[in-house]
Structure formats: C-alpha cells, structure tokens
Amino acid sequence: MDLPSTKERVPVHTAKWVNHRIKRGMQKRVAEAAVRPETIYDRLQQLDREWDIERAIEANAAALAFMGTALGYLIHPYWLALPALVTAFLFQHAIQGWCPPVPVLRRLGFRTAYEIEQERHALKALRGDYRDIVASSGAAALRVAEV
Numbered sequence: 509m510d511l512p513s514t515k516e517r518v519p520v521h522t523a524k525w526v527n528h529r530i531k532r533g534m535q536k537r538v539a540e541a542a543v544r545p546e547t548i549y550d551r552l553q554q555l556d557r558e559w560d561i562e563r564a565i566e567a568n569a570a571a572l573a574f575m576g577t578a579l580g581y582l583i584h585p586y587w588l589a590l591p592a593l594v595t596a597f598l599f600q601h602a603i604q605g606w607c608p609p610v611p612v613l614r615r616l617g618f619r620t621a622y623e624i625e626q627e628r629h630a631l632k633a634l635r636g637d638y639r640d641i642v643a644s645s646g647a648a649a650l651r652v653a654e655v
Contacts (some may be wrong), residue, residue, distance in 0.1 A: 530623060
C-alpha cells in the first residue's frame with residue numbers, strides 16, 4: 509500500500525476545485541502584499557493564529573470523543589460508540605489523510621500547515637527576510653568556484 513506523504517495526504521483527498529480555490533486565495537493575498545508591503549506584518553500575525561486542518565480535526569475529534577464519553581456515562585452506554593467511531597476516523601486520517609470532516613473543513617478554507625507555510629515564506633521573501641541568505645549563499649558559491 510503506497511501512502512501519500514504528510515505534505516500531500518490532505519490535498520490528495522480534496523476535490524481539485526477546492527485545492528485550486530485555496531491556492532488561488534494564497535496567491536491573491538501574496539500579490540496584494542506585493543502591492544502593499546505595509547500589510548505583510550499584519551498578515552504574518554494572522555498566519556501565526558490560523559488553525560491548520562490538523563488542529564481543527566484534532567479539536568473536533570476531542571470534542572466529539574469527550575461528548576460521547578460523557579453521554580455514555582450520563583445517558584446510555586450506546587453513546588460510547590461515538591468516541592470509538594471518532595478515534596477510528598482519527599486513525600484513518602493519520603494513515604490516509606482523509607476522514608469525514610476533511611471535505612467539509614477544506615471547503616470552509618482550512619489549509620494544511622504546509623500551505624500556510626508557503627504563504628508565510630512568500631510574504632517573508634517579499635519583505636526581504638531571505639536577502640542575506642541569498643547573498644551569503646552566492647558569496648559561498650563564488651569562493652567554491654575560485655578553488
């Protein structure tokens with residue numbers, strides 16, 4: 509069984525039009541920041557607070573498992589099926605990158621940590637954060653070429 513990488517596992521199980529909408533949204537925000545660089549700091553702060561899809565799934569699973577356990581104790585033991593089902597779906601998500609909440613959360617705009625980091629790095633590059641790295645890498649390449 510060939511499993512997708514951690515970076516690919518959610519997008520592979522997401523409708524192409526949803527992946528495209530998420531990517532276009534990121535490209536639009538980066539393009540706007542290129543025109544208005546004064547917004548980059550605020551956008552980076554927003555990215556620091558953005559929940560990725562993994563965090564949303566974990567919170568959803570924890571809430572449903574807790575609710576099922578409480579209802580199983582207080583109301584009827586049949587409710588214990590809920591945390592059992594939730595943990596099975598959570599395991600499925602860990603292995604495959606898919607579980608029932610994924611399509612809903614993706615349509616709501618939840619992104620993977622990798623997708624969020626792509627935007628963060630693009631904004632930092634626009635801001636010039638990597639200028640020194642590029643300059644020092646270029647100088648190192650010149651020193652190697654001289655040898």
